[in-house]
Amino acid sequence: MTLPAATLEITPTAPLEFSGLARLARRHPLVLIGGGLLALLIVLALSAPLYAGDPGNMDPFKRLKPPSGEMWFGSDHLGRDVFARTIFGARISLMVGLASAACAALVGLLIGILAGYNRTFDSVMMRVMDGLMSIPTILLAIALISLTGPGIGILIVAIAIPETPAVARLVRSVVLSVRERPYVEAALCGGARLHKVLWRHILPSTIPALMVQSAIVCASAIITEAALSFLGAGVPPEIPSWGNMIASSRLYLAMAPLTIFGPGICLAVTVLAVNLLGDGLRDMFDPRAKRRR
Amino acid sequence: MQMHKTIRHDVLLDVRSLETHFYGEESVTRALGGISFQIMKGETVGVVGESGCGKSVTALSILRLLPKLTARTVGGEVRFHGQDLLKLSEQEMRKIRGGKIAMIFQDPMTSLNPVYTVGHQIAEAVQIHTGVSRSSALTKAEEMLRFVRIADPERRVSNYPYEMSGGMRQRVMIAMALACSPEVLIADEPTTALDVTIQAQILRLIVDLKERTGTAVMFITHDLGVVAETCQRVIVMYAGRIIEQASVMDLFARPMHPYTQALMRSVPDRRRGRQSRLPEIPGIVPNLRDPIIGCSFAPRCPFAIDICREKTPVLREIESGHTAACWRSEEIVCA
Amino acid sequence: MAGYVFRRLVSAIAVMAMVGIFVFLLLRLAPGDPAAIIAGQSATEEMIAAIREQLGLNDPMPVQFIRWVRDMLGGDFGTSIFAGRPVLELLSQRLEPTVSLAILTMILAVTVGVSFGVLAAWRAGGFVDRILTAFSALGCSVPVFVIGFFLIYFFAVRTHWLPVQGYVPIGNGIALWFVHLILPTVALGLGFIAFIARVTRASMLEVLSEDYMRTAAAKGASSYAMLFHHALKNAGVPILTVVGISFAYLIGGVVITETVFNIPGIGRLVVDAINNRDYPIIQSVLILTSGLYVLINLTVDLTYMLIDPRIRY
Numbered sequence: 034m035t036l037p038a039a040t041l042e043i044t045p046t047a048p049l050e051f052s053g054l055a056r057l058a059r060r061h062p063l064v065l066i067g068g069g070l071l072a073l074l075i076v077l078a079l080s081a082p083l084y085a086g087d088p089g090n091m092d093p094f095k096r097l098k099p100p101s102g103e104m105w106f107g108s109d110h111l112g113r114d115v116f117a118r119t120i121f122g123a124r125i126s127l128m129v130g131l132a133s134a135a136c137a138a139l140v141g142l143l144i145g146i147l148a149g150y151n152r153t154f155d156s157v158m159m160r161v162m163d164g165l166m167s168i169p170t171i172l173l174a175i176a177l178i179s180l181t182g183p184g185i186g187i188l189i190v191a192i193a194i195p196e197t198p199a200v201a202r203l204v205r206s207v208v209l210s211v212r213e214r215p216y217v218e219a220a221l222c223g224g225a226r227l228h229k230v231l232w233r234h235i236l237p238s239t240i241p242a243l244m245v246q247s248a249i250v251c252a253s254a255i256i257t258e259a260a261l262s263f264l265g266a267g268v269p270p271e272i273p274s275w276g277n278m279i280a281s282s283r284l285y286l287a288m289a290p291l292t293i294f295g296p297g298i299c300l301a302v303t304v305l306a307v308n309l310l311g312d313g314l315r316d317m318f319d320p321r322a323k324r325r326r
Numbered sequence: 327m328q329m330h331k332t333i334r335h336d337v338l339l340d341v342r343s344l345e346t347h348f349y350g351e352e353s354v355t356r357a358l359g360g361i362s363f364q365i366m367k368g369e370t371v372g373v374v375g376e377s378g379c380g381k382s383v384t385a386l387s388i389l390r391l392l393p394k395l396t397a398r399t400v401g402g403e404v405r406f407h408g409q410d411l412l413k414l415s416e417q418e419m420r421k422i423r424g425g426k427i428a429m430i431f432q433d434p435m436t437s438l439n440p441v442y443t444v445g446h447q448i449a450e451a452v453q454i455h456t457g458v459s460r461s462s463a464l465t466k467a468e469e470m471l472r473f474v475r476i477a478d479p480e481r482r483v484s485n486y487p488y489e490m491s492g493g494m495r496q497r498v499m500i501a502m503a504l505a506c507s508p509e510v511l512i513a514d515e516p517t518t519a520l521d522v523t524i525q526a527q528i529l530r531l532i533v534d535l536k537e538r539t540g541t542a543v544m545f546i547t548h549d550l551g552v553v554a555e556t557c558q559r560v561i562v563m564y565a566g567r568i569i570e571q572a573s574v575m576d577l578f579a580r581p582m583h584p585y586t587q588a589l590m591r592s593v594p595d596r597r598r599g600r601q602s603r604l605p606e607i608p609g610i611v612p613n614l615r616d617p618i619i620g621c622s623f624a625p626r627c628p629f630a631i632d633i634c635r636e637k638t639p640v641l642r643e644i645e646s647g648h649t650a651a652c653w654r655s656e657e658i659v660c661a
Numbered sequence: 662m663a664g665y666v667f668r669r670l671v672s673a674i675a676v677m678a679m680v681g682i683f684v685f686l687l688l689r690l691a692p693g694d695p696a697a698i699i700a701g702q703s704a705t706e707e708m709i710a711a712i713r714e715q716l717g718l719n720d721p722m723p724v725q726f727i728r729w730v731r732d733m734l735g736g737d738f739g740t741s742i743f744a745g746r747p748v749l750e751l752l753s754q755r756l757e758p759t760v761s762l763a764i765l766t767m768i769l770a771v772t773v774g775v776s777f778g779v780l781a782a783w784r785a786g787g788f789v790d791r792i793l794t795a796f797s798a799l800g801c802s803v804p805v806f807v808i809g810f811f812l813i814y815f816f817a818v819r820t821h822w823l824p825v826q827g828y829v830p831i832g833n834g835i836a837l838w839f840v841h842l843i844l845p846t847v848a849l850g851l852g853f854i855a856f857i858a859r860v861t862r863a864s865m866l867e868v869l870s871e872d873y874m875r876t877a878a879a880k881g882a883s884s885y886a887m888l889f890h891h892a893l894k895n896a897g898v899p900i901l902t903v904v905g906i907s908f909a910y911l912i913g914g915v916v917i918t919e920t921v922f923n924i925p926g927i928g929r930l931v932v933d934a935i936n937n938r939d940y941p942i943i944q945s946v947l948i949l950t951s952g953l954y955v956l957i958n959l960t961v962d963l964t965y966m967l968i969d970p971r972i973r974y
Contacts, residue, residue, distance in 0.1 A: 163672075164679030167951040171913035172931065176684075176943050179935045180691040180698055256804045260917050263806050266935050279806060283921075286810060287818045294814075297807035305802035312798075391878050395786060424881035431879075436872040441894045441969055451880040486970045502880065 063313030070306035078123035086117040088273045099289070106295040109278075110285050118273040119295045125274040126303060129189055130255035136193035137200055137254070138247045142239065144197070145204025146231065149212065155205070162198035170195040170257055175266050183269045192257045196250045203246050207239045241318035248311030252304045259300050275300045337405075338542050339365040339388070339427075339510055344402035346380075346387045353615045357383045359566040360402065362641075365510060370536060370543040372557035372574070374550060374589070378611060380566040381546045385512045389423055406510075425455040428503035429512040433519040434495035438487040444471075444498045445483030448505055455506040470501035474531060493524035497531065504535060511536070512544045517552065529556060550589055554578060562586050565612050565622035568641060572648040582650035582659050584627045621653070629658050669962055673955045680951045681733075684944055685726050699742060699940050712742065716941075733948065739941035743934070748945045752927060758828045759926035761838070762915055765846040770853035771904060777854065778861025778900075779888050785866060793858055800855025805914050809848035809921035816844060826923040845922045849914045853907055860903045864896035871895070897968045905961035912950050 058065045092112035100107045106115035144162075148155040165173070170192075177191035211217060212235065220230050261267030262276025270277050275296035282292035346358040358380050365371050373381045386392045387399045388411065404411040411422060423429075431437045439447060448467035452458060458466070464483065471479035474497040487495055496516060503511055513532060517525040533556050536543050545557055553560050553574060560577045562570040562585065570583040581587045609626030612618055620635040621627070627634065633653050641651040644659075652658070688695045696713040697704065704712075712718075716739075717725055732739070738748040781793040817825040823844055829837040868874065869892055877891045916928035923929075927946065934942040 160672075160675050160679050161683070163676045164683055164951070167676055167680060167909065167954040168947055169909045169913035169916075169950055169954075171916055172943075172947055172950060175916075175931065175935055176687060176947055179938060179940070179943055180687065252802070259804055260806065260913075264917065264920055264932050264935070266932075279810065283810070286814055290814055293810045297804075297810060301799075301803040301807055304804070305798060308798060308802050389879060391875060420881040420883060422881070423879055429879040431872060431876060433872060437876045439873040439877065439891055439895070440971055442891075450877075450882065450886075454881045454883075488971050499876070502876075 061313050061317045063309045064317060065313070067306050067309030067311070067313055070302070071310060074123060074303055074306065075127060077120065078127055081117075081120045081124065085120040086114040088113065088118040088121040089271075090114065100291060106291045107289055109282055109289065109292045115278075115289075115292050115295050118278055119275070119299050122273045122275045122278060122296055123299060123303070125185075125268055125272060126255050126258060126300065129185065129192065129258040129268075130251050130303075130307070132189045133192040133196065133254035133258070134247050134251035136189060137196040137250050138243060140193070141197045141200025141246075142204050142243060144201040145239070146208055146235065148201065148205045149208025149235075150227075150231070158201070159205075162201055165195060166198045168195070170253070171260055171264075174257060174261055175264070178261065178266045183265075183267060185268065185272075188258065188261065188267055192254045192261075195257075196253060200243070200246050200250065203242050204239050207242050208235055211235050211238045241314075245311055245315045245318060248307055248314060252307040252311065255300070255304050255307065336366045337364050338367045338369075338407075339544075340403075340405035341384075341388065342403040342405065344384065344387055344399065344404065346383055346392065346397060346399045348397045350396075350615070355614045357397070357566055357614060358387060358399075361563070361566075361568045362402075363561055363568060363571065365542050365544055367509075368540045368542055369559065370533075370545055370557045372553035372560045373544060373546045373563060374548065374553055374560060375563035376548060376611065379563045381548075381563055382514050383566075384563070385429060385514050385544065385546060388512070389427060389429060390419055391423075391429075421455070424451050424503070424508070425506050426508055427510045427512065428506070428508040429514065430496070430499045430503045430516050432515040434492050434499055435519065437499055438495055440487055443484050443486055444490070444495075445485075448498065448502045451502050451505045466505060467501070470505050471498070473504070474498070474501040474535070476501075491524075492520050493528060496520060496524075496528050500528075500531065500535070504539065504541070507539060508541055510542045510544060512546070514546045515548070518547075518549075532556065562589070565618070566614055567622065567651065569623065569652070570648075570650040571641070576645070576648045580645075580648070580659050582644050582648065582655040583623075583652045584629050584654075584658060585623050586650075587658070588626075621651075629654050666963065669959055673959050676955055677952060680948065681730060682726075684947050685729060688940055688944070689722060689725075695940075699938050701938050715740070715742075738945040738948075741934075741939050741942055743937040743939045748941050751930060751942065752945065752949070755925060755927045755930045757830060757926075758924045759915055759919070759928060761831065761842060762845055762849065762918065762924065762926065763911055765842055766849045766853065766911065766914075767904075769846055769850040770857055770907075773850070774854040774857030775861050775893070775900065778858040779865055779893060781858065782862045782865035782869060782892075783884070783888055785862075790862075793862065797855035797859045800852050803851075805849055805852065805917050806921045808851055809845070809918060812844045812848050813921075826921075828922075828924040828926075845918050845924060848921065849911075849918045852914070853911070856907060857900065857903060861896065861900050864899040865892055868892045868895045894968060898965055901961050901964060901968065905958045908957050909950075909954050912954075 090113060092108070095108050095112040098108045098112075106119060109115055109118070144158055148158050173195045174188075174191040177194065178187055181187045214234075217230060217234050220234060221227070258267055259274070259276035259279075262274045263280045265277075265280060267276055268274040270281065278296045279293050282289070286293055341364070342362050343360040344358055344362070345356070345360045348355040348357050361380070361384065363371070373384065375381050383392070383397075388404050390399070390411065392399070399412060402412070406422070406426070411419065414422070438444065442450075445464055445467045448470055449460065449463035452463040452466045453460065456463075468479045468483045471482055476482050476494060476497050482490075482494075487498070490498065499516075516532065517528050520528060529552060532543065532545075535541075543556075545553070547553060557574050559573050560571070561568055562577075562583065564585050570577065570581070570586050572582075577586065578590070581590055612622050612625065618638070620633075620637060621630070621639050624630040624634040631654070637653075639651045639653050641649050643649045644655045688698070691698060694709070694713075696709045696716065696718055699712050699716075700709045717728060720728075736749065738752075740746065741748055741751055744751060777789070777793055777796075781787075781790040784790060813825055816823050824841050827841055829841050831838040865888075874887060874891060877887050882891065915926065916931055918924070919926045919928035920932055930942060931946050933939070934946075
């Protein structure tokens with residue numbers, strides 16, 4: 034079984050036979066830049082214990098120190114190493130961002146496919162999705178978290194829920210267009226089981242759009258996590274995250290700006306990397322969009 | 327000498343070695359390979375050729391309406407009243423467009439702005455070039471609608487394009503073009519997108535209005551039948567060049583280029599209904615991205631001999647007022 | 662057309678009903694006793710019982726729901742547990758700063774974003790376009806609060822050009838009010854500018870390649886008339902859609918911006934409500950903002966008809 038025609042149609046020039054990074058770099062530089070940057074950040078975050086100091090270590094004699102060879106970003110108001118905290122914060126941001134994006138993508142995919150196949154489910158579910166989309170992401174997440182209090186698990190759920198409708202709608206629209214295609218109808222008429230058709234023809238055709246949307250959701254999730262932590266509704270204060278670092282240092286902006294700009298810039302770079310990857314993937318899967326944009 | 331001077335005086339538009347290139351990602355397309363022709367006062371000149379031969383590019387180059395990023399006129403002159411239009415500032419050029427030289431386009435369904443009334447769109451042209459008030463421009467618009475014989479102009483003036491048929495929209499386009507009494511009207515396949523019956527009406531309208539206003543018309547078409555009905559002189563283009571130029575009578579009586587001859591054999595019978603867009607001549611048009619050696623028509627030409635494939639023929643006067651770019655015109659004219 | 666408006670209204674009401682059920686169930690279906698959740702960990706049995714009584718949690722759920730909806734339709738959004746005052750009263754006290762910030766941000770984002778997008782599309786691939794590409798990548802990636810602290814640091818802390826934070830009611834002088842809102846508006850607006858500019862550019866590019874744009878050029882129309890008169894009105898529907906949709910983001914952004922700049926608006930009220938577990942406030946804000954969102958998008962849909970005469974549904 035080769036790739037289904039639907040995928041090919043959505044990706045007329047998708048280079049499925051990469052002959053190397055050089056070619057990828059030339060044709061889709063954004064994928065390489067964004068993906069490379071993201072990979073670098075993940076490696077840095079995972080290997081944090083190898084080179085960064087202890088993020089929780091307080092030293093009352095080294096409060097709000099400027100950057101030095103020992104502490105690259107200086108220290109915060111409790112004398113903690115801002116660089117170490119930033120690097121360890123990357124783990125939380127990336128973990129929460131990727132996990133929320135994965136949850137939203139999977140649940141959205143499921144809802145989207147079912148909605149594309151069952152009219153009753155579709156009409157109910159799409160109203161629910163409309164409702165969810167009408168509530169600002171941050172407020173919805175805050176409301177969910179306020180039920181249990183801050184925690185990583187609820188945070189991932191609270192971020193994933195508001196992001197799900199966009200994924201579900203996208204998948205649904207792809208399913209609706211693919212199921213009308215002649216080869217799907219032919220497969221069904223030929224006696225193929227519905228679940229087989231779904232698995233073989235419909236699911237693969239949603240993959241490109243799903244990947245692009247996942248990147249967008251991931252970027253948005255990382256921002257939401259940081260915002261929630263900044264507002265005090267996200268990661269508990271004892272775990273360093275970019276959002277709560279910025280929140281706890283806000284009074285010391287004038288004295289030690291790096292306590293805010295360090296995590297702030299890392300946050301921006303991370304989101305930028307994911308966004309670039311998403312843009313690159315979209316250009317790759319839909320070359321027409323590149324020309325239009 | 328005296329004779330020569332009066333002829334010069336009558337020349338309205340004098341195009342000299344006009345050369346336009348299109349720039350692709352990795353290639354340059356020589357859409358116009360240096361063409362020269364003149365349009366006299368009050369004259370109707372037909373420009374004929376297959377799609378992609380450079381007819382429309384010629385018109386757009388004259389008015390400098392080519393897409394700025396992808397196309398550029400790299401050489402030649404467009405003399406109008408002794409001024410080279412290619413050297414004018416963008417601001418001076420705007421006064422020419424729609425004022426002295428107006429243009430109507432192929433597809434009336436897409437050539438009018440959908441969100442403004444037709445009256446508004448005609449009035450805009452009037453306002454740009456005469457600076458009259460909005461209300462008198464609208465009065466003029468209504469007058470123009472009557473001029474192009476649209477029934478009920480008082481009501482139609484406040485219609486949106488989507489409320490009109492294709493033929494009526496083309497009338498609106500003509501009204502817009504003629505609103506400022508231009509000296510030259512460039513009509514780029516104005517009837518191609520219309521139904522056959524409507525085509526005839528629009529053609530008659532253009533011929534008729536031309537008579538009444540004395541405007542010179544450059545009539546671009548791929549249909550020799552249309553040329554015979556409307557024009558005095560014909561320019562035949564092929565692959566970005568002019569390959570034959572003559573009065574309509576001469577051209578139809580004694581076509582001197584094998585391409586023109588082939589075109590005439592494939593003139594569709596208009597009574598049979600909608601004509602095919604492309605005359606059926608075997609072979610393919612050369613790719614203008616590649617340098618052309620010899621005559622560009624040689625690969626399709628039944629008369630091609632060695633010299634045709636080696637040296638590019640230049641346009642030369644074979645009979646008085648009848649020029650052709652073919653090495654063998656004298657031989658084939660009677661063939 | 663009346664049919665269309667009616668259908669749109671029905672679907673708007675359906676969406677609101679969904680939101681209502683969702684918000685209602687949120688507290689009831691959460692693990693644990695809702696009254697205990699609201700009361701917090703250190704609450705005594707009596708406090709929990711009092712809250713249960715106050716919220717009517719002892720009644721069956723459908724009864725609770727109907728009472729809740731009826732009260733809201735009658736303008737009663739409940740009472741703040743922490744402040745002990747009606748939620749609507751608390752919200753109305755905090756309305757001015759939030760509305761000021763939201764409106765100024767929208768004005769900034771639409772005017773700058775649309776002009777930016779139009780110019781970028783006009784010379785696609787040119788200088789302005791490149792700037793926009795870079796700017797929109799940044800604008801979509803840098804969170805509001807990071808931009809906010811950068812602005813505070815460079816334009817207030819270092820240079821003292823603008824106030825660091827705070828809010829001055831418009832009644833205390835419009836100049837002072839405006840000066841305090843400049844940084845918050847810019848911080849919140851940058852992302853929207855990028856977003857709106859991007860959509861405007863894409864929409865304009867499509868329109869600029871239309872045949873009627875060439876007709877306008879052949880008429881002798883100026884670049885300004887071509888862009889802002891002929892093209893922009895045609896490109897308007899997608900732009901308007903984006904403005905409508907971005908309202909939900911705007912509210913989310915306002916909550917954060919108010920915290921960064923210490924503006925006593927509804928955003929601060931909500932953030933305080935999380936810490937105090939003041940659930941009636943959170944619930945009401947959810948309902949009201951989503952209601953406003955639905956209303957704005959309904960208006961946007963109906964406005965299409967004013968822009969494009971072809972749309973008659």
